[in-house]
Amino acid sequence: MKKHLFGAALVLCLVTVGSVAMAQTIDDIQYYNPETGAPASPYAGQTVTVSGSVYVVKGTYNGGTHYMQGATGGISFYSSSITGLDYGTQVEVTGTVSTFGGEIQIASPSIAVTGSGPEPTPLAKTPVEVLYDYELVGNFVSVIGEIATVVGNTFQLTAGDSLLVCYVDSDTGINLGDVQVGDLYQVSSPCVVYNGLIELKPRKQGDLVENPGGDTVPVIDDINCANWVPMAGDPIEVTANITDNSGVSSASLYYRDSDGVSPGMWSNVPMT
Numbered sequence: 001m002k003k004h005l006f007g008a009a010l011v012l013c014l015v016t017v018g019s020v021a022m023a024q025t026i027d028d029i030q031y032y033n034p035e036t037g038a039p040a041s042p043y044a045g046q047t048v049t050v051s052g053s054v055y056v057v058k059g060t061y062n063g064g065t066h067y068m069q070g071a072t073g074g075i076s077f078y079s080s081s082i083t084g085l086d087y088g089t090q091v092e093v094t095g096t097v098s099t100f101g102g103e104i105q106i107a108s109p110s111i112a113v114t115g116s117g118p119e120p121t122p123l124a125k126t127p128v129e130v131l132y133d134y135e136l137v138g139n140f141v142s143v144i145g146e147i148a149t150v151v152g153n154t155f156q157l158t159a160g161d162s163l164l165v166c167y168v169d170s171d172t173g174i175n176l177g178d179v180q181v182g183d184l185y186q187v188s189s190p191c192v193v194y195n196g197l198i199e200l201k202p203r204k205q206g207d208l209v210e211n212p213g214g215d216t217v218p219v220i221d222d223i224n225c226a227n228w229v230p231m232a233g234d235p236i237e238v239t240a241n242i243t244d245n246s247g248v249s250s251a252s253l254y255y256r257d258s259d260g261v262s263p264g265m266w267s268n269v270p271m272t
Helices: 005-019 127-131
Strands: 047-056 065-069 074-078 090-100 103-115 123-125 140-151 154-159 162-167 184-194 197-200 208-210 219-225 238-243 252-255 267-270
Touching: 047 074, 047 103, 074 090, 074 184, 103 184, 123 127, 127 140, 127 154, 127 162, 127 197, 140 162, 162 184
Parallel strands: 074 103, 123 140, 162 197
Antiparallel strands: 047 065, 047 090, 065 074, 090 103, 140 154, 140 184, 154 162, 184 197, 184 208, 219 238, 252 267
16 A cells, blocks of 8 residues: 555655646555554645545534545545535645644645545445555545444443444534443444544444444434524425435425424425
């Protein structure tokens, strides 16, 4: 996967000359010490250009972190000023190779949108494969495993004789109320590293699927409304993503009036 040290040093010299941004593969940039997990990118501090498809959008974890999946791997980039990037947006990113919390990222990026498409398909991996492979950092992965522990905003999947940490950022709005020890879950997530430890960091409720391959419980997320505080008589459109392995034939929206003190009776309307 990685080039020998002579080759890496030669490419580094080529990138440095004239401070010109050179297009590189994400795979070459995303390099960690296989023993310690410490970032060891041969392009650290250099300006590079990479391309891929966005699969983590601004606001998921904070006001600027994005992840993209390219042909050779995945990587994050941070900018609080970037707007309009959605799942599946194809981008070309130019910025400086840096690190945050021990994970390699592209800092101070400039973005060129090159197209759009579906959200990238995650790579199917086992908990053990993820836990011990720094080559996967930055990639969008899908992992099926048994819940070993649930504590606060963190749960762990059994990974052989070890445990794979799944950290839920409060900004995602993910509810772990139904996640119980012994349950089988499929977790879709970027593979991240924090202070040398590989973790999963799911993006939204739909990234957690209980009993995959069986009759799963429908997952409702991305609930949104163009105007949560309309004027009296104004129409209100509420949207949501509903996912179920058996398909969704119908859905209803339940709502009620409230004066902040005494909520009214529930009413419902069919969704389209």
